[in-house]
Amino acid sequence: MEPNNFEKDFREKLNQxxxxxxxxxxxxxxxxxxxxxxxxxxxxxxxxYIAASIVGFLLVGTFFFNQKKNVVETPKNNVVIEEVAKKxxxxxxTVNRIDSSKIEIAASEKATIKRANTKEANGNPDVSIQKSxxxxxxxxxxxxESSIIIKNNQEKQSISNQTSVVATSKNENVDxxxxxxxxMVVAEHSAKPxxxxxxxxxxxxxxxxxxxETSFREKVITKVNKNYQTVKVALANRNQEE
Amino acid sequence: xxIIHLHQEEAxxxxxxxxxxxxxxxxxxxxxxxxxxxxxxxxxxxxxLAEDVMxxxxxxxxxxxxxxxxxxxxxxxIRRIMVNECISYLxxxxxxxxxxxxxxxxxxxxxxxxxxxxxxxxxxxxxxxDGYKMVFNLYAIEGYKHNEIAKMLGINExxxxxxxxxxxxxxxxxxxxxxxxxxxxx
Numbered sequence: 001m002e003p004n005n006f007e008k009d010f011r012e013k014l015n016q017x018x019x020x021x022x023x024x025x026x027x028x029x030x031x032x033x034x035x036x037x038x039x040x041x042x043x044x045x046x047x048x049y050i051a052a053s054i055v056g057f058l059l060v061g062t063f064f065f066n067q068k069k070n071v072v073e074t075p076k077n078n079v080v081i082e083e084v085a086k087k088x089x090x091x092x093x094t095v096n097r098i099d100s101s102k103i104e105i106a107a108s109e110k111a112t113i114k115r116a117n118t119k120e121a122n123g124n125p126d127v128s129i130q131k132s133x134x135x136x137x138x139x140x141x142x143x144x145e146s147s148i149i150i151k152n153n154q155e156k157q158s159i160s161n162q163t164s165v166v167a168t169s170k171n172e173n174v175d176x177x178x179x180x181x182x183x184m185v186v187a188e189h190s191a192k193p194x195x196x197x198x199x200x201x202x203x204x205x206x207x208x209x210x211x212x213e214t215s216f217r218e219k220v221i222t223k224v225n226k227n228y229q230t231v232k233v234a235l236a237n238r239n240q241e242e
Numbered sequence: 243x244x245i246i247h248l249h250q251e252e253a254x255x256x257x258x259x260x261x262x263x264x265x266x267x268x269x270x271x272x273x274x275x276x277x278x279x280x281x282x283x284x285x286x287x288x289x290x291l292a293e294d295v296m297x298x299x300x301x302x303x304x305x306x307x308x309x310x311x312x313x314x315x316x317x318x319x320i321r322r323i324m325v326n327e328c329i330s331y332l333x334x335x336x337x338x339x340x341x342x343x344x345x346x347x348x349x350x351x352x353x354x355x356x357x358x359x360x361x362x363x364x365x366x367x368x369x370x371x372d373g374y375k376m377v378f379n380l381y382a383i384e385g386y387k388h389n390e391i392a393k394m395l396g397i398n399e400x401x402x403x404x405x406x407x408x409x410x411x412x413x414x415x416x417x418x419x420x421x422x423x424x425x426x427x428x
Contacts, residue, residue: 006358006413006417007382009357009358009363010358010363010367010382010383011382011383011385013358013360013363014280014284014360014363014364014383015383016360017280017360018276018277018279018280019276019279019280019283019289020276020279021275021276021279021293021296022293025275025293025296025297026268026271026272026275028297029271029297029300029301030264030268032297032301033262033264033267033301033304036301036305037262
């Protein structure tokens with residue numbers, strides 16, 4: 001391109017020129033900026049609503065998640081009680097062997113005996129645990145299904161006052177028998193692995209969990225429905241306000 | 243050192259203006275508006291309309307300030323927004339149409355050494371039709387290339403060249419008449 005002197009002259013002079021705008025110009029720009037700023041926050045609020053609802057859902061979710069944990073913990077306690085009951089049963093089968101004819105007799109005071117037995121069992125934890133293990137090994141097939149265990153417990157419960165009362169005279173014999181039986185079972189038990197007990201306990205837990213979870217799911221569905229309705233109403237109201 | 247300090251200060255003000263700090267925005271406006279009104283005045287003869295266009299362009303400057311990447315000069319960035327706003331104003335409001343003749347003659351101009359006052363220069367540019375004026379301003383004053391101008395105005399590169407050629411020719415004759423007037427008065 002050829003140099004055009006007048007163009008160069010034009011450029012230099014135009015680039016140096018300044019024209020002071022009128023005083024109103026800034027006021028107008030100021031007003032336009034204010035309007036633009038007012039528009040922006042509204043959009044931000046919309047995002048806030050969305051964010052708040054998401055946070056709300058998350059909170060509800062975590063709440064239910066925590067609840068699930070609590071639900072899981074309770075069956076564990078039940079299992080402990082069952083184990084204690086199993087410990088009781090150590091005494092019972094031996095009794096059963098002794099007085100098999102009296103097992104069928106039932107009485108209302110079984111529970112109190114049970115409690116006493118549990119206390120005894122707690123008093124000698126090591127012995128009782130061993131006892132329970134022995135028993136479980138003896139009754140592997142029965143323990144495999146929880147229902148059977150419940151039945152067993154019922155059977156165990158069915159030890160009546162009468163048996164105990166009648167047995168008082170035979171207490172010495174019974175204790176002797178118990179001790180010998182214990183020793184035998186301990187001897188047997190020491191040779192056998194302990195892992196199977198745990199598997200049984202897990203099965204129990206899983207079964208109980210399955211039963212509990214169905215009701216938990218129903219709870220979640222109803223609560224989520226409720227929350228959804230409230231959010232829906234809130235959104236509808238907000239739209240109307242706007 | 244002074245330049246670095248000024249640059250840092252500018253970056254600080256821009257940062258504040260992005261956050262809608264009105265004082266920072268006013269500072270930017272105060273610093274650049276006289277120059278930018280001059281730019282707008284190159285394209286738009288009516289000073290009131292030029293100011294309107296400058297205000298809308300400044301609105302665009304502030305709403306898009308977060309997109310400024312601090313790579314080129316801030317003034318250059320603002321200036322480009324101003325020029326684009328002036329072009330869109332002329333094209334939309336005045337419905338400027340470019341004669342699609344692609345025959346252009348690159349004439350050799352006589353070197354014109356005479357110095358003009360800024361008023362005379364503006365007068366000469368104002369006399370140009372809007373189409374010629376836009377291409378002349380973009381090419382000769384802003385320093386854009388023909389392919390860039392063609393993109394900005396949505397025309398062919400050839401049209402841009404022919405428009406410039408016409409503008410130059412027109413200016414040449416006007417300058418000659420001005421010269422004659424000047425000689426006559428002398």
